[in-house]
Amino acid sequence: MRPGWIIPLTAGLLFSSPGLAGPSGEEPSVEEGRKVFTELAQPGCPICHTLADAGATGAIGPDLDELAPDEAKVAAAVTNGVGIMPAFNETxxxxxxxxxxxxxxxxxGQ
Structure with a gap:
C-alpha cells in the first residue's frame, strides 16, 4: 500500500461522519433533520416509527423515543437500512x- 491513500481516506471519513461538519462546513441543524424525518424521506419515517417530537405514531419500526439512539446509530440505519427498513443512501x-x-x-435525549 502506498502512504498517499491515508489522507484522502481520512478526509472522506471526517466529512461523512454524523456530528461533524460536512462538505459545506456547516453542522446539520435539528430543524433540517425534522424536515427530513417528517417530509423528505420516502417512504416517510413517521409511517414506521414513533417519535413524539414529530407527532409520529408508526408501529412497524422501533419506537425511537424508547430506543433513544445516538447520531451514529441513526446515521448507520438510515444509510444502510436495518431489517425491513430500506437504505436511504441513494435517496x-x-x-x-x-x-x-x-x-x-x-x-x-442523546
Whole structure:
C-alpha cells in the first residue's frame, strides 16, 4: 500500500461522519433533520416509527423515543437500512442523513 491513500481516506471519513461538519462546513441543524424525518424521506419515517417530537405514531419500526439512539446509530440505519427498513443512501444526501441523525438523537435525549 502506498502512504498517499491515508489522507484522502481520512478526509472522506471526517466529512461523512454524523456530528461533524460536512462538505459545506456547516453542522446539520435539528430543524433540517425534522424536515427530513417528517417530509423528505420516502417512504416517510413517521409511517414506521414513533417519535413524539414529530407527532409520529408508526408501529412497524422501533419506537425511537424508547430506543433513544445516538447520531451514529441513526446515521448507520438510515444509510444502510436495518431489517425491513430500506437504505436511504441513494435517496437522501449525506447532509440530509446527518441532519436526521442529529434530530433523532437530540429529541430523544442523546
Amino acid at each position: 437522501l444526501t449525506s447532509e440530509q442523513i446527518a441532519a436526521v441523525a442529529r434530530y433523532v438523537a437530540t429529541v430523544t
